[in-house]
Each structure stands twice: as C-alpha cells, then as structure tokens.
Amino acid sequence: MTPLLDTLTALAAALHDRLRALRAEPERGSLSVEQVIITVALIGIAVALVAVIANAVTSRSGQIQ
DSSP states (O other): OHHHHHHHHHHHHHHHHHHHHHHHOTTTTOOOHHHHHHHHHHHHHHHHHHHHHHHHHHHHHTTOO
C-alpha cells in the first residue's frame, strides 16, 4: 500500500506544481485579435480560391471529348 500512496503523492505534487506554473502566466497561449482576423482572412482566401478552381474545372470539363 505504501508504494501506491507514494506514487499518488508524487503525482499530486507534480500536478500542483504544474497548476501553480500555469496560474503564474495567465496570458500564456492566448490568441490576439489580430491573429484571429488574419486566420479568418486566410481561410476566406483559400475558400475563394477553391471555388474559382472548381468553377474552372467544371467549365472546362464540358470541352473534353
């Protein structure tokens, strides 16, 4: 029973240390508004490009014999 208790104690201490480190840096991993806007713009450009390519392929497929 002692090895299990020792393992659980070590695990609890490690988790406590990780939580303390995460609380010390509240801005860690947050996205800025600029990053979100740039990402949305790039996704919009990619969707538009796929639509243009699909339209071109569809219009040219009728010419294939």
